[in-house]
Amino acid sequence: xxxxxxxxxxxxxxxxxxxxxxxxxxxxxxxxxxxxxxxxxxxxxxxxxxxxxxxxxxxxxxxxxxxxxxxxxxxxxxxxxxxxxxxxxxxxxxxxxxxxxxxxxxxxxxxxxxxxxxxxxxxxxxxxxxxxxxxxxxxxxxxxxxxxxxxxxxxxxxxxxxxxxxxxxxxxxxxxxxxxxxxxxxxxxxxxxxxxxxxxxxxxxxxxxxxxxxxxxxxxxxxxxxxxxxxxxxxxxxxxxxxxxxxxxxxxxxxxxxxxxxxxxxxxxxxxxxxxxxxxxxxxxxxxxxxxxxxxxxxxxxxxxxxxxxxxxxxxxxxxxxxxxxxxxxxxxxxxxxxxxxxxxxxxxxxxxxxxxxxxxxxxxxxxxxxxxxxxxxxxxxxxxxxxxxxxxxxxxxxxxxxxxxxxxxxxxxxxxxxxxxxxxxxxxxxxxxxxxxxxxxxxxxxxxxxxxxxxxxxxxxxxxxxxxxxxxxxxxxxxxxxxxxxxxxxxxxxxxxxxxxxxxxxxxxxxxxxxxxxxxxxxxxxxxxxxxxxxxxxxxxxx
Amino acid sequence: xxxxxxxxxxxxxxxxxxxxxxxxxxxxxxxxxxxxxxxxxxxxxxxxxxxxxxxxxxxxxxxxxxxxxxxxxxxxxxxxxxxxxxxxxxxxxxxxxxxxxxxxxxxxxxxxxxxxxxxxxxxxxxxxxxxxxxxxxxxxxxxxxxxxxxxxxxxxxxxxxxxxxxxxxxxxxxxxxxxxxxxxxxxxxxxxxxxxxxxxxxxxxxxxxxxxxxxxxxxxxxxxxxxxxxxxxxxxxxxxxxxxxxxxxxxxxxxxxxxxxxxxxxxxxxxxxxxxxxxxxxxxxxxxxxxxxxxxxxxxxxxxxxxxxxxxxxxxxxxxxxxxxxxxxxxxxxxxxxxxxxxxxxxxxxxxxxxxxxx
Numbered sequence: 001x002x003x004x005x006x007x008x009x010x011x012x013x014x015x016x017x018x019x020x021x022x023x024x025x026x027x028x029x030x031x032x033x034x035x036x037x038x039x040x041x042x043x044x045x046x047x048x049x050x051x052x053x054x055x056x057x058x059x060x061x062x063x064x065x066x067x068x069x070x071x072x073x074x075x076x077x078x079x080x081x082x083x084x085x086x087x088x089x090x091x092x093x094x095x096x097x098x099x100x101x102x103x104x105x106x107x108x109x110x111x112x113x114x115x116x117x118x119x120x121x122x123x124x125x126x127x128x129x130x131x132x133x134x135x136x137x138x139x140x141x142x143x144x145x146x147x148x149x150x151x152x153x154x155x156x157x158x159x160x161x162x163x164x165x166x167x168x169x170x171x172x173x174x175x176x177x178x179x180x181x182x183x184x185x186x187x188x189x190x191x192x193x194x195x196x197x198x199x200x201x202x203x204x205x206x207x208x209x210x211x212x213x214x215x216x217x218x219x220x221x222x223x224x225x226x227x228x229x230x231x232x233x234x235x236x237x238x239x240x241x242x243x244x245x246x247x248x249x250x251x252x253x254x255x256x257x258x259x260x261x262x263x264x265x266x267x268x269x270x271x272x273x274x275x276x277x278x279x280x281x282x283x284x285x286x287x288x289x290x291x292x293x294x295x296x297x298x299x300x301x302x303x304x305x306x307x308x309x310x311x312x313x314x315x316x317x318x319x320x321x322x323x324x325x326x327x328x329x330x331x332x333x334x335x336x337x338x339x340x341x342x343x344x345x346x347x348x349x350x351x352x353x354x355x356x357x358x359x360x361x362x363x364x365x366x367x368x369x370x371x372x373x374x375x376x377x378x379x380x381x382x383x384x385x386x387x388x389x390x391x392x393x394x395x396x397x398x399x400x401x402x403x404x405x406x407x408x409x410x411x412x413x414x415x416x417x418x419x420x421x422x423x424x425x426x427x428x429x430x431x432x433x434x435x436x437x438x439x440x441x442x443x444x445x446x447x448x449x450x451x452x453x454x455x456x457x458x459x460x461x462x463x464x465x466x467x468x469x470x471x472x473x474x475x476x477x478x479x480x481x482x483x484x485x486x487x488x489x490x491x492x493x494x495x496x497x498x499x500x501x502x503x504x505x506x507x508x509x510x511x512x513x514x515x516x517x518x519x520x521x522x523x524x525x526x527x528x529x530x531x532x533x534x535x536x537x538x539x540x541x542x543x544x
Numbered sequence: 545x546x547x548x549x550x551x552x553x554x555x556x557x558x559x560x561x562x563x564x565x566x567x568x569x570x571x572x573x574x575x576x577x578x579x580x581x582x583x584x585x586x587x588x589x590x591x592x593x594x595x596x597x598x599x600x601x602x603x604x605x606x607x608x609x610x611x612x613x614x615x616x617x618x619x620x621x622x623x624x625x626x627x628x629x630x631x632x633x634x635x636x637x638x639x640x641x642x643x644x645x646x647x648x649x650x651x652x653x654x655x656x657x658x659x660x661x662x663x664x665x666x667x668x669x670x671x672x673x674x675x676x677x678x679x680x681x682x683x684x685x686x687x688x689x690x691x692x693x694x695x696x697x698x699x700x701x702x703x704x705x706x707x708x709x710x711x712x713x714x715x716x717x718x719x720x721x722x723x724x725x726x727x728x729x730x731x732x733x734x735x736x737x738x739x740x741x742x743x744x745x746x747x748x749x750x751x752x753x754x755x756x757x758x759x760x761x762x763x764x765x766x767x768x769x770x771x772x773x774x775x776x777x778x779x780x781x782x783x784x785x786x787x788x789x790x791x792x793x794x795x796x797x798x799x800x801x802x803x804x805x806x807x808x809x810x811x812x813x814x815x816x817x818x819x820x821x822x823x824x825x826x827x828x829x830x831x832x833x834x835x836x837x838x839x840x841x842x843x844x845x846x847x848x849x850x851x852x853x854x855x856x857x858x859x860x861x862x863x864x865x866x867x868x869x870x871x872x873x874x875x876x877x878x879x880x881x882x883x884x885x886x887x888x889x890x891x892x893x894x895x896x897x898x899x900x901x902x903x
């Protein structure tokens with residue numbers, strides 16, 4: 001019992017933050033739909049769920065997200081292996097580059113994709129424009145990086161000896177992969193897949209842009225019902241449906257993620273040189289990289305194209321306010337604002353995510369304790385599975401009175417972004433922390449170490465590299481976050497994605513060119529920051 | 545990438561991180577200033593006046609400074625989301641408004657915040673022309689600008705192909721124009737909705753048949769105006785293949801080359817959107833809000849609207865830029881649908897429209 005209490009005390013901070021910034025707003029917005037004329041009337045909301053259109057929308061969301069998740073995992077696994085276990089030239093740069101799609105504003109990626117796939121584009125002959133195939137391709141494009149990074153970090157610290165032993169006993173490489181490596185990686189793979197599925201199922205801009213208006217997902221439908229139709233009951237019904245599905249999914253993935261014995265010792269294994277047998281994996285990685293780079297190349301080409309020729313005019317214009325003064329602040333200021341916001345969002349996400357990871361990975365001594373831990377684990381994933389529209393409007397109507405008048409707080413944007421990045425941080429840290437042998441902490445405690453001291457000496461050495469990776473991830477997520485930011489950002493301090501959206505929404509060729517150039521700047525900034533994260537961790541590990 | 549470049553990257557990234565983290569920890573000092581002054585000064589003849597608006601709002605800094613100096617108020621603009629998002633925000637927060645005044649509610653969305661009681665009655669110092677007034681709620685919402693959504697054509701493309709451009713909505717279903725048109729969707733985009741309303745005004749209850757014909761003739765429906773104009777329109781994108789697009793009456797002023805525009809708006813296909821401003825009910829600073837709305841009708845702001853927001857002023861005395869006088873013509877007899885009718889049917893129309901286009 002005391003342990004459960006201690007657990008709850010440790011979890012109190014993150015739970016409080018999530019309660020105020022997530023449960024309260026979403027609850028407030030849902031009650032707009034459930035309460036009609038001051039009376040609780042769930043009947044009308046439940047009626048909505050019987051609409052044939054709702055069934056179509058839900059089914060489309062499920063299958064497109066499932067296919068996209070499967071593809072992202074299939075494409076991401078070889079790349080995770082190649083980039084984290086093999087000593088490839090330039091692998092740090094490639095790892096950094098793979099995160100670029102993840103931060104690009106969806107509206108820009110949408111236009112870049114459409115210039116590739118559209119009727120007059122280089123891939124127009126495929127006839128994919130406006131089809132579900134294009135939507136799935138877009139979702140995979142955005143999410144492969146999540147798989148590569150989450151699984152890669154786990155793979156990197158996977159003990160190679162069981163595999164070597166199996167090989168020495170005569171197992172083929174395929175058998176080793178199937179019977180030793182993949183089972184050990186299962187928590188990371190399932191964790192990554194569940195995050196990717198949630199990202200796909202709640203994707204907004206990319207579905208709208210690539211699917212045209214024919215294909216609606218639960219997320220786009222909630223947006224439509226809330227802002228255009230103002231049918232709050234239907235929006236509430238869909239939000240509830242979304243939450244239920246997410247909870248079920250999280251329960252399933254928690255079961256799949258559980259490993260029989262999490263006491264396996266984790267050490268970071270040095271990357272090994274290439275062998276002949278690695279060729280297929282490297283080729284697959286190159287294909288993934290090529291597919292990632294095609295839309296980005298289209299973007300770069302677009303940003304350099306001026307009139308009938310090529311030039312840097314779009315980049316030079318970035319310090320201006322744009323054609324017809326489209327911008328209040330130049331792109332350079334917005335970039336600085338983005339960086340500052342991302343720094344804040346990153347430490348918030350890391351602090352919250354670190355606490356959560358510690359809470360959910362400590363060994364449970366009783367069934368009750370285990371249940372509390374897994375409930376907490378799922379709870380912190382929920383923000384990923386809830387509509388940004390519901391959350392955004394919820395902020396407006398619930399956090400509007402003292403003592404919680406946050407509507408005008410400059411901290412709101414970094415906080416919202418930290419919530420978006422939280423599941424990424426948790427999913428990166430938990431597999432690693434789960435691998436720390438609890439007996440080490442007990443040993444430290446028996447030698448007189450305080451709990452904090454035990455964390456410092458036992459957990460920190462193992463977790464600091466993944467923590468850096470997670471912070472890079474959170475930083476990238478924050479740099480590219482658009483949904484919540486556009487809803488909450490203040491006019492005098494927009495972030496780069498907000499400015500890009502503004503540029504692309506204003507007529508004038510220069511503005512469009514500037515939007516592309518600004519996107520390239522955003523992508524390059526992300527790549528440089530990620531590269532720095534990749535490099536910063538080098539000095540700490542002697543084996544490199 | 546060689547070692548030196550990597551070091552350089554690393555150094556620059558580290559510097560950026562250091563710079564930003566030092567100056568920050570909490571959103572920055574500049575950002576906290578307005579909110580403290582907002583808390584301090586909600587009395588008359590000073591303090592902050594807060595304007596809620598959509599993301600397209602923009603006025604020159606010089607004008608804003610002039611307003612602040614002359615009125616004694618500090619203007620704080622809170623712009624986020626599109627017109628629909630703004631309407632929803634104002635409706636949901638009607639009992640505790642997010643600002644003192646609002647601008648950017650148009651005639652397709654006006655009924656919603658008006659029904660929720662978001663706006664207070666207000667008579668502006670100068671009276672805008674009668675033709676823009678709302679039938680219901682005209683005592684609370686003041687017209688500021690108008691922008692008509694019209695079908696645009698790439699006239700250069702039609703010249704090259706030796707084809708006469710279409711002129712009317714009926715023409716768009718003519719097989720001669722098969723596979724040439726692209727429009728943003730009514731459910732996802734405000735100009736898309738306006739074009740849809742034009743077809744409702746023209747064909748009444750028969751609009752589903754018209755849309756079925758339009759789609760049978762190869763019209764393409766995309767998500768937003770950006771996708772249609774920059775993705776598919778021949779004059780907006782190098783890879784575009786469609787010379788007919790749904791855009792604005794002012795769009796031709798942005799495709800001027802060598803003293804002439806390469807595109808034209810079809811003035812017989814237009815639906816007029818009028819944007820309104822109003823004082824929010826329960827505002828902290830109602831006097832400031834009234835001064836702000838009056839300022840939006842002043843000659844300076846009205847004349848700045850075309851360059852800043854690509855819309856036409858409603859006040860007769862306002863000037864429009866040279867390019868506009870030449871290339872951006874306003875329709876004389878645009879399509880209209882009663883806002884009350886829009887409010888009553890919006891959901892049903894959109895549901896049916898979505899069914900028609902996903903057949």
